Amino acid sequence: MTMKAKMKRFLTSLLPVAENRRGECNRCGECCKLPFPCPFLRYDAEGLSSCAAYLVRPPSCRKYPRVAAENLTTETCGFYFVSPEQLRQELRTAHPAPSHQAPDPAGAPAFDQP
Numbered sequence: 001m002t003m004k005a006k007m008k009r010f011l012t013s014l015l016p017v018a019e020n021r022r023g024e025c026n027r028c029g030e031c032c033k034l035p036f037p038c039p040f041l042r043y044d045a046e047g048l049s050s051c052a053a054y055l056v057r058p059p060s061c062r063k064y065p066r067v068a069a070e071n072l073t074t075e076t077c078g079f080y081f082v083s084p085e086q087l088r089q090e091l092r093t094a095h096p097a098p099s100h101q102a103p104d105p106a107g108a109p110a111f112d113q114p
Contacts, residue, residue: 013060018067020087026078031064034072 029049032041038061040052051057065071068081082090 009060010058012070013058013063013066015066017063018081020068020082020084021065021079022082023077023079026076028073028076028078030073030076032061034064 027048027050029041029043032038032049032051038051040057042050042052044050051061065073065077065079065081071077071079071081074080
């Protein structure tokens with residue numbers, strides 16, 4: 001990886017994670033091998049990865065994959081990205097639009113007529 005690519009990866013890691021990212025880390029460890037194996041990468045008896053520097057890991061590790069274009073480990077990564085249409089559908093389901101129906105006259109308060 002060139003110095004320019006390393007600088008780009010570092011700077012983009014400071015940006016927020018895409019709102020259409022879903023899933024969670026499945027501890028495959030594949031991202032920890034980009035572009036070469038991380039010296040802090042460890043595996044347990046079950047073959048699940050962990051980070052020996054987890055609490056102080058850099059932003060590029062914390063946020064990988066930040067956007068779909070950065071996900072180089074799609075076959076193994078527990079994170080995935082939904083399409084814009086799926087995201088809109090999720091938002092509509094989570095926050096339905098208010099109905100604009102007139103209030104029910106039977107339930108309306110009575111006002112004295114002069």
